[in-house]
């Protein structure tokens with residue numbers, strides 16, 4: 001139980017202390033909302049779920065009442081503190097070597113771990129400064145709550161047409177973290193701002209995933225296809241994935257708010273040198289054959305999320321789209337030796353795109369036991385022979 005001493009704290013004083021401590025802890029944005037249901041966000045979520053746009057993300061199929069109500073996470077909740085931390089590490093250099101492109105949020109260490117550490121410390125400091133134990137749940141991207149909606153309520157920014165939360169000063173390259181507390185803290189006015197007449201993100205999204213302003217169909221989104229998706233990248237979308245091997249930043253790159261305002265991250269953990277960086281070496285990734293090797297290479301970074309087969313699948317697609325001749329031997333080995341049909345099938349596709357691998361594809365066709373892979377090989381042979389487009 002919370003120490004009831006917390007109840008005597010003036011909400012305005014609590015807000016000042018929170019601001020001071022959160023800034024000291026390195027958060028770029030701080031805001032507070034009353035712990036009440038997020039009605040508009042909930043309604044939007046309901047429509048999104050009903051349209052099938054959550055794809056197969058089971059955790060996004062949970063009841064709207066749960067995802068949109070902070071009190072479901074903590075019964076005694078009175079305030080939701082939203083914190084923003086810029087992860088912007090800079091821009092991708094030119095892809096001169098033919099690498100697999102990594103979205104900016106994933107260049108460094110795993111944000112879940114990094115933010116959690118500072119968030120827990122902040123919670124401790126707040127408890128101390130506020131003179132009593134406050135009951136607080138601290139999390140980022142890990143519990144069922146519409147974090148963007150909560151953060152908009154708390155004044156951190158407005159919803160862009162790309163559905164990202166945009167802050168007029170910082171842009172949109174920031175993570176959201178939350179503290180749900182049983183203390184009354186003076187709330188902030190909701191975030192305001194507008195895209196005006198701009199629609200660049202909708203026009204430039206490579207797969208047309210932004211179906212309406214603020215509505216992203218995950219089934220088409222490259223971020224979903226390369227991170228959360230456990231199955232194949234649908235053939236009709238593969239070419240549109242381009243060289244993205246993990247996530248996608250296009251709808252943020254084109255956004256005027258990021259072109260002029262994006263604030264560089266002050267957290268060294270999110271810099272390119274701290275993790276995988278802006279590009280993956282495709283041949284190196286394609287040579288990873290076991291989960292142990294994969295963990296050894298990517299543990300502590302967000303890139304473990306799709307699993308070994310998922311990341312190799314993505315690198316095959318990027319290699320195919322880049323027409324990466326230097327990757328042919330690694331693709332042929334993956335086609336022949338990899339234990340995962342997902343990898344073998346996408347390796348076949350990539351070889352079909354690059355061409356000149358007919359012999360290897362024919363040999364694989366004779367040995368392949370998996371029906372889907374055999375189909376991929378046949379289509380790759382047709383594509384490689386300059387036949388019908390694989391689609």
Ligand code: B12
Nearest residue numbers: 041103141146147149159164165175176214216223247248
């Ligand atoms: C599922 C998920 C995904 C899915 C689906 C994305 C989506 N747009 O729904 C996929 C895998 C595709 C994805 C991709 C990305 N994600 Co993501 N994702 C989430 C997660 C877990 C839930 C999002 C969600 O609730 N979707 C359901 C739909 C209905 O909600 P929504 O798109 O957020 O839209 C809201 C607004 O439309 C809002 N709304 C309310 N009123 C109004 C009014 C108007 C006028 C408008 C326009 C909208 C609006 O209601 C909706 C519900 O809150 C959150 C973490 C969390 N627990 O919230 C992170 C989160 C949204 N992701 C994040 C990030 C960084 C990304 C990527 C940038 C990663 C990348 N580079 O690849 C991309 C961005 C793609 C994009 N354009 O959205 C950050 C976003 C931070 C920010 N500044 O906005 C979050 C908040 C994680 C975090 N804690 O930092 N993600």
Ligand code: SF4
Nearest residue numbers: 205221222248250251
């Ligand atoms: S992340 Fe990429 S694929 Fe997804 S909506 Fe944005 S631009 Fe489109």
Ligand code: SF4
Nearest residue numbers: 160161195198201255
């Ligand atoms: S690119 Fe334009 S329309 Fe899209 S989020 Fe940014 S300002 Fe809004």
